[in-house]
Amino acid sequence: MDYSKIPSPTFVLDEKLLRENLELINEVQKGADIEIILAFKGFAMWSTFPLVREYLSGATASSLNEARLCFEEMKTRAHVYSPIYFEKEFSELMSYSSHIVFNSFQQFNKFYAETQKAAHPISCGIRVNPEYSDVETDLYNPSAPGSRLGVGIEEFPDKLPGGIEGIHFHVLCESDSFSLEKVLEKLEAKFGDYLHQVKWVNMGGGHLMTRKGYDHQHLIKLLKSFKEKYTIKVILEPGSAIAWDTGVLVSTVQDIVEHKNVKTAILDVSFTAHMPDTLEMPYRPRIIGAADPNKTSKHLYRLGGVSCLAGDFMEAYDFGKPLKIGDQIIFKDMIHYTMVKTSMFNGVNHPAIAIWKENDTLEIIREFGYEDFKGRLS
Numbered sequence: 394m395d396y397s398k399i400p401s402p403t404f405v406l407d408e409k410l411l412r413e414n415l416e417l418i419n420e421v422q423k424g425a426d427i428e429i430i431l432a433f434k435g436f437a438m439w440s441t442f443p444l445v446r447e448y449l450s451g452a453t454a455s456s457l458n459e460a461r462l463c464f465e466e467m468k469t470r471a472h473v474y475s476p477i478y479f480e481k482e483f484s485e486l487m488s489y490s491s492h493i494v495f496n497s498f499q500q501f502n503k504f505y506a507e508t509q510k511a512a513h514p515i516s517c518g519i520r521v522n523p524e525y526s527d528v529e530t531d532l533y534n535p536s537a538p539g540s541r542l543g544v545g546i547e548e549f550p551d552k553l554p555g556g557i558e559g560i561h562f563h564v565l566c567e568s569d570s571f572s573l574e575k576v577l578e579k580l581e582a583k584f585g586d587y588l589h590q591v592k593w594v595n596m597g598g599g600h601l602m603t604r605k606g607y608d609h610q611h612l613i614k615l616l617k618s619f620k621e622k623y624t625i626k627v628i629l630e631p632g633s634a635i636a637w638d639t640g641v642l643v644s645t646v647q648d649i650v651e652h653k654n655v656k657t658a659i660l661d662v663s664f665t666a667h668m669p670d671t672l673e674m675p676y677r678p679r680i681i682g683a684a685d686p687n688k689t690s691k692h693l694y695r696l697g698g699v700s701c702l703a704g705d706f707m708e709a710y711d712f713g714k715p716l717k718i719g720d721q722i723i724f725k726d727m728i729h730y731t732m733v734k735t736s737m738f739n740g741v742n743h744p745a746i747a748i749w750k751e752n753d754t755l756e757i758i759r760e761f762g763y764e765d766f767k768g769r770l771s
Contacts, residue, residue, distance in 0.1 A: 394749045396721060399643045400757075402662045402744035406640035406728050408751045411441060414603045414635060415448040421602055421609055422449075425616035427627040430472060432598045433459045435632015435729050439466040440748065440758045445635070451491075453595075453630040457482045460489035470513075472595065472630065474520060474561060476541060478504055487511045494518040494561040494595065497544060498554070505556050518559030518595065519544060521587075525579040526564040528599075530674055533566045546583040558592045560584065565599025567633055570612035573600065577619060593626040594619075600629055603637040633729045641681075642667065642727035642744060646720045647699070656694050657706065658716050662724075663698035665705045666738045670730055672704065679725040683710040696722065700739040737766045 399405055422429045430451035439462060446467060454460040454471040457479075463471035470491035477496065478486065483504055487493070493508060493515055495501040501519060508515040522543035526536035535542040543562065564576055573596070581588070588594065602609060620627050644662040651657070664671050671678055677685075686693055690711040698705035737743055743761035750756055 394641070395753075395755075396643060396723060398755050399747065400745060401643050401645040401721065402660075402667070403643050403747050403757075404640065404727060404732055404744050405643060405747045405749055405755075406438060406441065406636070407749045408441070408444065409749075410639040411636060412444060412751070414637060414639060415445065417603055417609075418631070418634060419448040421613060424609075424613040425620070425627070427616050427620065427629060429629045429631065431467070431635055432630045432632035433462065434733060435598065436636040437462065437733050438636070438728070438746070440746075442466045449635075454489075457486050457489075460486055464489040472628070474595075483507055487515060490515055492516045492518065492559065492595075494520050494559070496520050496542065498548075498550075501554065501557065505554075509556075516558045516593070517556055518561050518591070518593070519553070519557050520561045520563075521545075521549075521580070521584055523562055523564060523576055523579040523583060525576055526566075527568065527572050527575065528564070528566045530566075532673060534564075536564045549584075549587070553587055553590050559595060560587060560591050560593075561595040561597065563597025563599065563630075565597065567601045567604070568599045569601065569604075570608050570615055573612070574615055577615070588623045588625065591625065593628060594623070595628040595630065598629070598631045598633070600631045601634050601637065602631065603634045636729040638726045640726075640728040640749075642724040642731070644722045644724065644744075646716055646718050646722060648718060649694070649716060650697075655709075657697040658694045658720075658722070659697040659699065660722055661699055662744060663700040663702075663705055663738070663741050664696075664707060665698060665700055665702050666736050666741045667698075667744060668724070668727065668731060669734050669736070671707065677707065678727070680710060681723040681725060683712050683722075686711045692716070700741050702739070737761075737769065740766055742766070 432453045451469050452463045452467045454463050454473050455475050460471040472492040473490045474494035520543040522545045526534050528534040531537050644660045646658045648659045692712050693709040694716050695709045696707045746759040748756045
């Protein structure tokens with residue numbers, strides 16, 4: 394990727410890297426004889442969907458808008474899960490849905506009869522809470538005590554109501570196959586009897602099979618064994634894995650200020666508006682040509698966002714040389730769970746969206762301006 398050809402600020406997806414991820418995921422899909430679908434909540438850059446459709450046949454949605462996007466751009470009906478459904482939207486939602494998972498039996502009882510009136514078959518499921526996860530950040534842990542997501546075993550009836558054909562769980566976040574193995578042990582211990590009563594199990598997302606060092610053969614063996622034990626269809630819906638390490642956010646130093654011996658390079662991007670997970674999770678983004686400080690560091694710069702939120706910054710990086718106005722700052726791995734969560738807080742303009750094509754050319758997909766900001770408000 395030739396960064397000198399990329400305007401700032403811009404999110405840039407590397408098409409070749411996306412294909413490599415999809416090829417690896419497809420190997421797991423075929424090796425385990427399961428279905429892997431794209432989770433829009435992690436990656437919804439629909440300009441890439443023609444490429445995605447070469448390897449994945451479906452997607453999961455958590456809202457009417459996502460379900461419609463799936464129908465229009467993935468060219469298929471969506472696997473849908475949401476904590477609640479709205480009566481005024483449900484009829485339209487059904488038209489875009491092949492599967493609908495309910496978060497509670499109350500929601501199932503409220504809407505199941507409607508699904509039977511749909512013009513096409515809809516397979517209904519229930520989300521369960523295995524009450525186990527090794528995710529350490531509570532914000533991303535669906536199994537935390539008192540979780541509103543999924544039904545615990547204590548709230549389950551002796552027999553599943555007629556019409557529930559699937560069980561869904563989602564308790565992982567950027568996890569490996571050994572974490573999944575532990576979850577399945579808990580799931581079988583609590584819900585094993587119910588697994589014999591359904592046609593499919595959706596194991597949600599968080600399966601980071603495109604991260605370096607992931608044990609794909611262990612995952613394939615684990616899934617095949619589970620599938621055969623229960624004579625059941627298995628579905629995975631990773632978000633991060635699809636677009637993991639496939640692109641960057643290109644930014645530029647606009648000013649350098651100093652206070653109390655702290656130098657801050659102020660950029661043309663915002664952490665709170667353009668990289669919210671860096672503050673929410675939190676995590677420290679990787680930057681090309683920069684490292685974490687050590688005792689010998691001499692060129693330390695805190696990175697400041699362009700908004701006026703006091704906390705819109707990252708603590709100092711060691712750039713190994715003095716920074717100057719106009720220098721590019723390139724944030725790595727900024728495609729999954731980043732663009733889907735951006736905002737135009739403070740009126741800060743949204744970075745452009747681009748693809749670095751497989752033929753080494755840059756395609757600007759979208760640029761943003763005042764009308765995008767104004768159109769969200771009234």
